[in-house]
Amino acid sequence: MDIRLHNPRNTAVNSLCTFLHYAMPDVIRSRPARFVLKTSIVGTMIVENIRTFVPLDDPTLHETATPKTQAESPARADSATNVFSAEAGKTESDVADAASTETATGDTVLHDTMHGPTVRRIGKAIETHPRAAMGALAAMTVGSIGLLCATESGIFRRGERRRRAGIRGAHSRQALLAVGLTVAADLLVN
DSSP states (O other), X not given: OOOOOSXXXXXXXXXXXXXXXXXXXXXXXXHHHHHHHHHHHHHHHHHHHHHHHSOTTOGGGGSOSSOOBTTTSXXXXXXXXXXXXXXXXXXXXXXXXXXXXXXXXXXXXXOOGGGSHHHHHHHHHHHHOHHHHHHHHHHHHHHHHHHHHHHHHHHHHHHHHHHHTTOTTHHHHHHHHHHHHHHHHHHHHO
């Protein structure tokens, strides 16, 4: 079985931050101090994930927002958001709208796996029903935050029960399980 990590540094940083986040109550008993440190740990994870998935050194990020035709701009197959056709004269948005038909006619259409037809369908749904889309987004956000808070609270309470029962490193043991889940999720996704 050939297992390749998409970005080993990202996996390492996320694993370390996950361990520090969940093991911190074993070392730091002050709730305000844990809040500040956990916030910085989550910030570190966010910055690392942005750095991994958004290539900040990509020159296409600094171009103007005006659409260019294929003849005006060279083909950039490595750009994360680039969809283009070998047929000159079409703008990138024209090609994105007609990507499925161009594939059937034999023209070359490149898709990044993260920005394929599903993302375009979602984008069109947001354009046609913006209020419903924003409502759904708000509901998912509130639900996700509620689920996250309940899960985090349960994990912390379990660690505290184990600590009161005399188990040394109760939170750290849970943190090792969380790290294992983090690495497994990264292997599955990438």
